Amino acid sequence: MWLICCPVMTGDRNPFRGLRLDAVDATRRRFLTVTGAAMGLAVVGSLPGLASADGSAVELTQLPEYPFALGVASGDPLSDSVVLWTRLAPRPLEPFGGLGPRPVMVQWQVAEDPAFRRVVRSGTARARREGSYSVHIDVQGLRPWREYWYRFRVGRHLSPVGRTRTAPEPGSSPQALRFAFASCQAYWEGFYTAYRDLADQEHDVVFHLGDYLYEYSVGVGAGVRQQQLPADTLRETVTLDEYRGRYALYKLDADLQAAHASAPWIVTMDDHEVENNWADEIPEGNTPTPTRNEFLVRRANAFRAWWEHMPVRLSQQPIGPDLQLYRRFQYGDLVRFNLLDTRQYRDDQAAGDGSDPPNPGSLDPNRTITGAEQERWLLDGFAERSARWEVLAHQTAIAQLDTRAGADVIVPMDTWDGYVASRQRVLGGAAERGVRNLISIAGDLHRSVVSELKADYADPNAPNIGTEFVGTSISSGRDGMDNDEGGLTILAENPHVKFSNFQRGYVRVEVTPDQWLADYRVVDRVTVPGGTVSTRTKLAVADGDPSIHVVGGQ
Amino acid sequence: MKRQIAVVAGSATVLGVLTAVASTAARPDDDPVRLAATPEAVQVVGLPCLPSSFQLGMTNIGSADLYADVELAADGPVVLDRRLVSSWLPAWEPDHTVNARVGVTAPRDAEPGSYAVRATTHGAEVTVPVEVLPQPPKGSGDDLALGEQAVASSTHANFDVCGAVDGNTNSEQWDTLTGWNDGTSGVFPDTYDVALAEPAPISRVETWTLDSTRYPAARYGLRDFDVQVRVGGAWRTVHAVRGNTAGRVTSTFAPVTADAVRIVGLASNNRDYSRLIEVQVFTG
Numbered sequence: 001m002w003l004i005c006c007p008v009m010t011g012d013r014n015p016f017r018g019l020r021l022d023a024v025d026a027t028r029r030r031f032l033t034v035t036g037a038a039m040g041l042a043v044v045g046s047l048p049g050l051a052s053a054d055g056s057a058v059e060l061t062q063l064p065e066y067p068f069a070l071g072v073a074s075g076d077p078l079s080d081s082v083v084l085w086t087r088l089a090p091r092p093l094e095p096f097g098g099l100g101p102r103p104v105m106v107q108w109q110v111a112e113d114p115a116f117r118r119v120v121r122s123g124t125a126r127a128r129r130e131g132s133y134s135v136h137i138d139v140q141g142l143r144p145w146r147e148y149w150y151r152f153r154v155g156r157h158l159s160p161v162g163r164t165r166t167a168p169e170p171g172s173s174p175q176a177l178r179f180a181f182a183s184c185q186a187y188w189e190g191f192y193t194a195y196r197d198l199a200d201q202e203h204d205v206v207f208h209l210g211d212y213l214y215e216y217s218v219g220v221g222a223g224v225r226q227q228q229l230p231a232d233t234l235r236e237t238v239t240l241d242e243y244r245g246r247y248a249l250y251k252l253d254a255d256l257q258a259a260h261a262s263a264p265w266i267v268t269m270d271d272h273e274v275e276n277n278w279a280d281e282i283p284e285g286n287t288p289t290p291t292r293n294e295f296l297v298r299r300a301n302a303f304r305a306w307w308e309h310m311p312v313r314l315s316q317q318p319i320g321p322d323l324q325l326y327r328r329f330q331y332g333d334l335v336r337f338n339l340l341d342t343r344q345y346r347d348d349q350a351a352g353d354g355s356d357p358p359n360p361g362s363l364d365p366n367r368t369i370t371g372a373e374q375e376r377w378l379l380d381g382f383a384e385r386s387a388r389w390e391v392l393a394h395q396t397a398i399a400q401l402d403t404r405a406g407a408d409v410i411v412p413m414d415t416w417d418g419y420v421a422s423r424q425r426v427l428g429g430a431a432e433r434g435v436r437n438l439i440s441i442a443g444d445l446h447r448s449v450v451s452e453l454k455a456d457y458a459d460p461n462a463p464n465i466g467t468e469f470v471g472t473s474i475s476s477g478r479d480g481m482d483n484d485e486g487g488l489t490i491l492a493e494n495p496h497v498k499f500s501n502f503q504r505g506y507v508r509v510e511v512t513p514d515q516w517l518a519d520y521r522v523v524d525r526v527t528v529p530g531g532t533v534s535t536r537t538k539l540a541v542a543d544g545d546p547s548i549h550v551v552g553g554q
Numbered sequence: 555m556k557r558q559i560a561v562v563a564g565s566a567t568v569l570g571v572l573t574a575v576a577s578t579a580a581r582p583d584d585d586p587v588r589l590a591a592t593p594e595a596v597q598v599v600g601l602p603c604l605p606s607s608f609q610l611g612m613t614n615i616g617s618a619d620l621y622a623d624v625e626l627a628a629d630g631p632v633v634l635d636r637r638l639v640s641s642w643l644p645a646w647e648p649d650h651t652v653n654a655r656v657g658v659t660a661p662r663d664a665e666p667g668s669y670a671v672r673a674t675t676h677g678a679e680v681t682v683p684v685e686v687l688p689q690p691p692k693g694s695g696d697d698l699a700l701g702e703q704a705v706a707s708s709t710h711a712n713f714d715v716c717g718a719v720d721g722n723t724n725s726e727q728w729d730t731l732t733g734w735n736d737g738t739s740g741v742f743p744d745t746y747d748v749a750l751a752e753p754a755p756i757s758r759v760e761t762w763t764l765d766s767t768r769y770p771a772a773r774y775g776l777r778d779f780d781v782q783v784r785v786g787g788a789w790r791t792v793h794a795v796r797g798n799t800a801g802r803v804t805s806t807f808a809p810v811t812a813d814a815v816r817i818v819g820l821a822s823n824n825r826d827y828s829r830l831i832e833v834q835v836f837t838g
Contacts, residue, residue: 095625095638130621216711231635231657236711239654240621240640286712297652300642304621320619320642 059126060104062155065090067104067133070097070248071257072152074164075311077205077264077329079144082164084108085311086152087134088127092248093230095241096129103128106135107153110142114149114161132244134308144169162261165204168332175512177331180263181207181393182474182506183270183443185250186214188223190475190526192255194506197521197533199258201508205329206263207337209443210270210395211476212310213237213250215302224478224527238288238298243305251309260311266329267310268339270395270444274302277414279348281321296321326374328381335511336387338378340394342416345371349413357409358458362418369419370426378426382433388543389437389511390430396444398423399451399468402493403486409493415444427455427465437543438466439516441507445470446477447487448507448520450499450539450548457496464496464546469518469539471507479525480504482536498548501536516541517551585677586616587643589624590651595683596671598632599690600664601701603716603748605657608682610673613651614643624675626656631664632671632684639673660686662751692751697721699748699815699835707745708737710827718762718830719748725766725801725831733764733831736819744819744828747784750812750835756783757809758836759793761817764829765801772799776828778820781805783812799823801831809837 067088075083088104089097103126110121121141127133135152142148145168152159168174180203185192198206215237222229229249237243250256271277275298276284283295303318310316316324325341346369350361361367368375382390392398396415404410411417430438440453449470454462472480480502483491487500505522518539525531538552590611598606614620624639635657644650658671664686671682692698699719709715718734725733736744750756759781765771781793790812793805815835819828 129623239652240642241623241636241638244640293646293650294652297642297644297650300644301640304642320644 058102060102063088063090063099063104063157065098066157067097067099067154068152068157068159070251071260072150072159072162073260073311074150074162074264076266076313076316076327077165077167079167079169080142081138081140082142082148082166082264083311083313084110084137084139084150084152084162084164085134085309086159087132087248087251087309088154089133089248092252093232093245097133097248099133100129104133104154108135108137108150109153110139110148110150112146112148114163116149116151116161120148132305132308136311136314138313142166144172145174160257160261164264167205167330168334170330170332172332173513174332174334177204177335177511178508179203179205179207179511180506180508181209181441181443181471182259183209183471184211184446184473184476185256186211186216186473186476187250187253188218188225189478190224190504191529191531192253192259192474193523193526193529193531194474194504194521194533195253195255195259197523198506198508199255199262201262203263203508204331206259206265207339207393207441208265208267209393209441209471210268211272211443211473212267212269212306213246214272214476215246215275216272218249236288238301240301240304243302244308247305247309265311266337266339266393267312268325268341268394269306269343271343273306274299274343277349277353278343279346280344282348326377330386333387334513335389335391336381337391337393338381340370340378340392341374342369342395345374346419350418351413353413353418355403355410355412358411358417358420362411362413363420365421367419367421369416369422375422375425379429379433382430382435385434385436388513389439389516390435392426392438392440392442394440394442396442397449397451397468397470398427398440398442399449399453399470399496400457400494401449401451401490401497403489405489405493424455427453431455431463431465435466437516437541438546439541440466440468441509442468442470443473446473446502447480447490448472448499448501448503448505448522448536449490449497450518451494452496452498452547454496466546467516467541467548469507469509471520472501472503472505472522474506475504475526477502477504479527499537499539499550503536505533505536514543583616583618586614586618586620586645587622587675587678588613588615589673589675589678589680591671591673591680591682592653595685596658597685597687598658598660599687599701600631600660600662600666601689602659602662602703603719604701604721605659605714605716606684607655607657608671609653610639610656610680611651611653612639612641612643612675613649614645615649617645619644622675624673626671626673628658628669628671628684630667630669631660631686632669633659633661634671635659658684662689694838695836697834697836698750698754698756699833702751703749704734705747705749706734706736707743710735710737718746718833721832723762723802723832723834725762725764725769728764728766728769728829728831733829736828739826742820742828745816746819746828746830746833747814747816748833748835749814753811753813754835755809755811755837756815756835757807757838759805759815760832760834760836761795761803761805762831762833763798763801763803764831771801771823773823774829775799775801775823776817776819776821776830777823779828780816780818780820782816782818783810784814784816785810785812789816 091098112118300321503522722732763775
């Protein structure tokens with residue numbers, strides 16, 4: 001990795017003027033000191049140094065066609081840095097987005113105002129074919145808890161402007177945090193109307209909790225989208241070019257682009273970014289990649305494409321089929337987010353991966369959904385008690401969800417119900433370490449389910465240890481309804497479940513030292529464009545009291 | 555874990571990342587990718603629903619894992635369903651070959667003859683001979699539906715919509731995707747349409763539903779279905795089949811000039827899916 005420093009430009013009506021490409025050669029370490037301004041550092045996160053000897057390495061500084069068709073994004077905010085992302089793709093659904101083989105130089109700017117009058121950081125990155133012409137700029141030296149605006153440029157083409165925001169200074173005490181979380185966006189099952197609503201709000205940060213794309217064919221006509229798309233979109237994604245093409249298709253959506261441009265995102269992944277219900281090195285079975293070796297190659301391809309298309313740091317770049325996905329984000333002493341990875345290290349789903357009664361597999365104390373190392377990392381973090389609200393931001397429900405009416409208890413084997421010992425260790429571990437307010441946010445279910453968390457659901461007197469806010473899907477599952485039979489059953493069978501809804505949408509949260517307030521935004525219809533978004537309910541948790549309170553909207 | 559960047563420059567640049575201490579075994583790190591095609595040659599007919607394909611095999615015989623881009627190009631009238639296969643290629647011992655399917659078609663007006671598909675990556679190339687075969691006869695006594703464009707109300711993800719016009723009526727080969735299975739369990743009706751190359755005075759349709767030793771028609775085949783023909787843009791039922799338990803149902807009717815045939819699946823014997831092995835259309 002290279003550190004590049006760039007001149008800080010102020011008061012220039014054309015902020016890109018005078019930036020000489022040869023002054024920011026990313027193949028050499030270079031530091032330019034700038035009088036009267038803090039030194040700007042950026043870690044350029046495209047692939048490390050390919051110094052090819054032939055003409056394919058000579059950079060382009062111009063492109064004939066508009067290359068920002070996939071929008072811009074920022075992510076993984078720290079108190080002094082944030083990652084900026086774009087992928088050049090003049091023809092997004094063609095191989096390499098219609099580019100190649102030569103690298104393309106991309107200029108970037110960060111400003112304190114949306115008009116770019118006060119540009120505080122800028123630089124140039126090299127977009128390479130090896131990274132499908134994506135760039136990841138890890139902008140350094142920003143001020144804490146500040147809004148910034150950013151944009152990219154190639155030649156005469158300017159990208160859309162993105163808004164981002166840094167995290168607060170470590171140890172500070174922010175008075176409020178406003179964030180949103182979303183998941184599950186099958187392209188062919190619905191329009192991304194919920195993202196338009198999300199983009200219209202100002203969030204400090206947005207979480208994506210998985211199933212950003214699906215490996216499946218989008219189908220002839222792309223379902224509700226009614227689009228005629230290239231044949232590549234009809235194949236299940238297995239190879240790297242296929243995953244890249246599918247990300248390009250999803251990212252062409254204007255509402256998704258607007259949501260990315262509206263705030264920094266912190267992104268995890270669930271199963272469908274690779275394939276349905278994979279577990280560590282074990283494929284789903286009955287797929288194009290039924291063996292371990294075939295699946296590991298597929299996993300490497302899927303991880304690689306995920307990294308290329310997400311605003312994440314070099315530390316999240318996969319090494320073959322391995323990816324460091326779990327990580328933490330701190331918002332002063334108010335909130336800490338623990339982003340979990342419950343796919344890469346889990347034991348295979350118990351009892352054949354369906355819905356079953358609790359069984360020897362799901363109850364086996366030696367089985368895990370997090371893996372031992374991540375669990376230790378999580379529990380060690382709990383012991384630090386670094387923030388008033390300790391949040392688990394992850395894939396699927398921790399709470400027990402009995403899905404069968406009547407005396408039988410039938411629970412899904414793919415959620416934490418299939419890994420009861422993990423639930424006991426993590427929730428029990430939080431209680432033992434004196435975590436003040438434990439909150440889980442998750443997706444995966446395509447329904448909203450708000451629950452009180454207990455370490456042992458078999459014990460009717462078990463205390464609440466925390467609360468869980470599962471958010472519904474953006475589009476997966478089509479329109480839905482207020483509560484289907486499954487939702488009514490979950491409400492009736494699980495006294496710890498306090499709210500259920502089966503529409504599409506996302507969740508907004510406002511956290512203060514005294515209260516966690518979740519706003520469940522739902523869309524009346526996603527199978528047509530332009531649906532109406534409204535608040536279905538608001539649910540609160542008070543500091544020190546792990547119980548759910550309805551405060552409005554029902 | 556020691557990591558090392560291996561770089562191969564060229565028109566298809568390859569980046570490799572060693573995931574283990576560099577091997578001292580005699581594994582070539584210059585041009586470590588080997589390409590192969592299975593089968594080594596393919597035949598294709600210039601009909602819309604007789605797709606052909608080969609598996610492109612990519613093997614990294616070097617000591618460093620790498621990402622490879624294999625570019626595909628066809629000459630003459632041959633059409634490919636992809637122009638690029640990119641994949642991570644691990645340097646595992648023993649060698650691991652990554653396979654990707656490449657679909658091959660030819661347009662109806664393709665000149666029969668010998669052509670080729672070339673797959674290239676840095677330092678490796680494989681040429682796949684493609685023979686475009688003459689069109690099958692579509693006269694009196696011939697199956698007019700063979701290889702013609704099929705469209706279905708839905709198709710199960712494990713199946714190809716072209717499976718019931720591929721000329722294979724053998725239910726014992728159901729597992730090789732030689733049939734069509736709709737994609738909506740328990741939901742009827744299902745439709746399976748075949749558009750003929752041109753309007754023809756048809757008088758017989760042979761409907762082959764799943765009927766194998768393991769999956770007998772009486773349990774898994776279509777029970778109730780309508781055979782329809784399209785005349786002037788409107789569907790007309792020429793045979794309503796009810797209570798069927800046979801694998802093959804022959805529908806004969808007064809000749810009618812139609813440009814498409816539709817099977818409307820109303821119920822199967824186990825009430826889940828419509829399953830067709832083949833639909834054949836004749837003028838005589």
